[in-house]
Amino acid sequence: DGGITQSPKYLFRKEGQNVTLSCEQNLNHDAMYWYRQDPGQGLRLIYYSQIVNDFQKGDIAEGYSVSREKKESFPLTVTSAQKNPTAFYLCASSWAPGNTEAFFGQGTRLTVV
Amino acid sequence: GEDVEQSLFLSVREGDSSVINCTYTDSSSTYLYWYKQEPGAGLQLLTYIFSNMDMKQDQRLTVLLNKKDKHLSLRIADTQTGDSAIYFCAEKRGKGNKLVFGAGTILRVKS
Numbered sequence: 001d002g003g004i005t006q007s008p009k010y011l012f013r014k015e016g017q018n019v020t021l022s023c024e025q026n027l028n029h030d031a032m033y034w035y036r037q038d039p040g041q042g043l044r045l046i047y048y049s050q051i052v053n054d055f056q057k058g059d060i061a062e063g064y065s066v067s068r069e070k071k072e073s074f075p076l077t078v079t080s081a082q083k084n085p086t087a088f089y090l091c092a093s094s095w096a097p098g099n100t101e102a103f104f105g106q107g108t109r110l111t112v113v
Numbered sequence: 114g115e116d117v118e119q120s121l122f123l124s125v126r127e128g129d130s131s132v133i134n135c136t137y138t139d140s141s142s143t144y145l146y147w148y149k150q151e152p153g154a155g156l157q158l159l160t161y162i163f164s165n166m167d168m169k170q171d172q173r174l175t176v177l178l179n180k181k182d183k184h185l186s187l188r189i190a191d192t193q194t195g196d197s198a199i200y201f202c203a204e205k206r207g208k209g210n211k212l213v214f215g216a217g218t219i220l221r222v223k224s
Contacts, residue, residue: 033212035214041216042217043156043212045213104148105155106155107153107154107155109153
């Protein structure tokens with residue numbers, strides 16, 4: 001089955017620790033995206049990548065880092081520099097720029113304890 | 114504030130029509146989308162409309178686009194309890210084809 005998979009579904013982190021969220025897709029999509037969702041707010045773009053080995057900052061990139069070494073994978077690291085990391089994180093992918101549809105994963109809920 | 118604005122909450126009775134409204138700001142947006150999110154889940158694309166269209170119908174869903182007023186609406190006919198969810202309006206803009214989302218409208222369907 002083709003799709004986009006995020007893991008884990010729930011993640012707990014101690015303050016001061018880095019943590020990496022996984023996003024894998026087998027849809028052969030070129031573009032991948034990371035969004036953050038907070039209650040009562042729309043999704044905000046953290047980072048996006050249009051092609052392997054290239055990525056751009058979104059609107060709220062501070063405290064986050066990404067890599068795109070493989071087409072299928074776009075992991076997001078939430079660093080200790082992110083002041084308020086507790087949120088629901090959503091990964092998405094789409095064909096090359098201009099395509100109509102982005103497919104979303106099921107999300108990872110990160111809680112800092 | 115949000116560049117894409119939506120009302121926060123809508124309550125309807127089962128069988129009635131629901132209309133969810135959205136306003137956006139970027140007149141150069143090429144595509145506008147409606148996504149549905151059920152509790153604890155990712156977003157599911159419901160429908161989209163290209164900016165040179167003014168209406169699109171897909172089974173129970175009708176999308177209306179008023180490009181002059183930058184207003185988008187989603188009408189759900191014969192609303193069912195399974196339609197209860199958060200509905201996000203989004204526009205695709207910019208060189209990077211970023212999707213910019215509204216804050217979402219919570220639709221509650223009463224039986």
